Amino acid sequence: MSMLKSSVGRKLTMAVTGAILVLFILGHVLGNMSIFVGPEGINAYAVHLRDLGPLLWVVRLVMLVVFVLHVWFGIQLTLENRAARPVDYQQKKNLVTTFAAKTMIVSGLVLLAFVIYHVLHFTLHVGVDNVDQLAKAYMGEHFDVYTMVVTGFGKAINVLVYVAAMILLFFHVSHGFQSFLQTLGLSNECVQPKYQAVGKFLALVVSIGFISIPVLIMVGIVKL
Amino acid sequence: MSEKTMNLTLYVWRQANAKAPGKMERYEAKGISPDMSFLEMLDVTNEQLIKQGIEPIVFDHDCREGICGMCSQVINGVPHGPEELVTVCQLHMRRFNDGDTIFIEPWRSKAFPIEKDLMVDRGAFDRIMQAYGYTSITCGGAPDANDHPIPKWQLDRAMDAAECIGCGACVAACPNASGMLFTAAKVAHLNMLPQGKPEGARRVKAMIAAHDLEGFGNCTNHYECEAACPKGVKTAFISYLNKELIKALPKGAQD
Numbered sequence: 001m002s003m004l005k006s007s008v009g010r011k012l013t014m015a016v017t018g019a020i021l022v023l024f025i026l027g028h029v030l031g032n033m034s035i036f037v038g039p040e041g042i043n044a045y046a047v048h049l050r051d052l053g054p055l056l057w058v059v060r061l062v063m064l065v066v067f068v069l070h071v072w073f074g075i076q077l078t079l080e081n082r083a084a085r086p087v088d089y090q091q092k093k094n095l096v097t098t099f100a101a102k103t104m105i106v107s108g109l110v111l112l113a114f115v116i117y118h119v120l121h122f123t124l125h126v127g128v129d130n131v132d133q134l135a136k137a138y139m140g141e142h143f144d145v146y147t148m149v150v151t152g153f154g155k156a157i158n159v160l161v162y163v164a165a166m167i168l169l170f171f172h173v174s175h176g177f178q179s180f181l182q183t184l185g186l187s188n189e190c191v192q193p194k195y196q197a198v199g200k201f202l203a204l205v206v207s208i209g210f211i212s213i214p215v216l217i218m219v220g221i222v223k224l
Numbered sequence: 225m226s227e228k229t230m231n232l233t234l235y236v237w238r239q240a241n242a243k244a245p246g247k248m249e250r251y252e253a254k255g256i257s258p259d260m261s262f263l264e265m266l267d268v269t270n271e272q273l274i275k276q277g278i279e280p281i282v283f284d285h286d287c288r289e290g291i292c293g294m295c296s297q298v299i300n301g302v303p304h305g306p307e308e309l310v311t312v313c314q315l316h317m318r319r320f321n322d323g324d325t326i327f328i329e330p331w332r333s334k335a336f337p338i339e340k341d342l343m344v345d346r347g348a349f350d351r352i353m354q355a356y357g358y359t360s361i362t363c364g365g366a367p368d369a370n371d372h373p374i375p376k377w378q379l380d381r382a383m384d385a386a387e388c389i390g391c392g393a394c395v396a397a398c399p400n401a402s403g404m405l406f407t408a409a410k411v412a413h414l415n416m417l418p419q420g421k422p423e424g425a426r427r428v429k430a431m432i433a434a435h436d437l438e439g440f441g442n443c444t445n446h447y448e449c450e451a452a453c454p455k456g457v458k459t460a461f462i463s464y465l466n467k468e469l470i471k472a473l474p475k476g477a478q479d
Contacts, residue, residue, distance in 0.1 A: 084335070085334065087246075087332055093302050184470070
């Protein structure tokens with residue numbers, strides 16, 4: 001299995017882990033949409049998730065392994081790629097590559113920082129006001145996610161961080177989607193432009209879905 | 225034939241040997257005909273440099289028919305210059321204007337050490353070919369046409385991959401200095417044909433391993449290689465290479 005450590009082997013790992021992460025964020029954004037139903041929407045969704053019990057921890061563990069692999073190989077491959085051209089061109093014109101493709105490591109590292117911030121913020125409740133009160137606020141026994149999110153996005157700095165991160169997510173996924181299909185050997189010159197278009201569309205839908213929450217809270221459409 | 229000639233300013237990478245540091249030097253190229261090829265322009269410039277007592281610019285060339293792939297020059301930031309689907313000998317000075325400034329650099333990759341000025345050592349490609357860029361069966365004499373029952377489209381596809389002349393423009397253009405388009409083209413043109421298919425799994429593993437060993441970067445799907453390729457080899461072959469590796473992964477060394 002040493003071929004899994006080859007350049008193409010690690011590229012396959014990047015593609016498969018990336019696809020799992022995209023599936024996760026698709027589920028995440030769909031789940032988040034329950035906030036537009038109102039407090040009982042997202043709070044019931046949160047209770048259902050917690051009711052999964054051990055299964056929730058299995059999913060969390062798998063996601064952690066997938067995430068660490070994706071980040072680790074991403075950094076490793078980027079360092080190798082930089083080392084492959086020790087003396088740079090005085091002049092170099094790129095003809096077809098995209099902004100998204102060129103900045104994968106930047107968008108990736110910022111998203112890594114964001115994910116850590118996001119888990120600290122909404123999962124571990126670091127910096128959330130009145131955690132003790134929220135803990136039993138939903139139906140007298142469950143955590144009130146709705147109030148936490150709405151008050152959290154009352155702060156402009158949080159809105160800014162989340163919106164900026166989701167714009168980067170758009171670029172990351174828009175390159176990642178077509179890259180995944182190319183890497184799995186499912187691409188050719190006829191379908192490649194279509195993959196790129198579908199990837200952009202998917203990335204746009206996901207990022208707009210995520211961004212809609214802080215923005216609609218900020219403008220006061222979603223409120224306590 | 226145009227009588228008008230051009231004067232150009234050239235910035236050329238000068239480097240004494242693989243270990244020495246290099247730098248861009250400025251030269252004037254005078255009396256260049258628009259009908260000259262880019263290599264002929266360099267020939268004329270070198271004559272002018274010799275008269276000035278300057279060491280001529282070393283550049284690689286062989287066939288000057290667009291098929292040998294020796295001319296490892298990045299011209300104004302693009303491998304083989306601004307003309308699509310050609311090598312440097314097929315790029316003509318009519319693509320430039322009088323008074324233009326032209327930057328000329330060698331391929332830049334750890335796997336292609338610069339021997340001198342614009343001449344690089346593409347031996348890394350030879351070693352990828354030595355790894356499994358062949359079929360080990362004895363083929364005998366040239367087979368008769370249509371001897372092998374193979375669909376026309378499949379033959380054409382293999383021939384599209386076989387167009388690769390091993391010039392290294394894919395490596396030069398790649399933001400990661402990856403040689404994946406070359407490796408993919410060579411794997412594809414053999415694995416797609418009946419003669420190469422039986423050893424397909426071994427071949428794809430051996431050639432990828434050899435590619436990695438040479439210090440090329442990894443492919444991250446920028447597709448710059450395809451845009452720079454003088455023979456129009458498509459990145460679809462890289463997708464094919466990836467698929468061949470996926471199929472080969474569960475197989476043992478004897479398959």
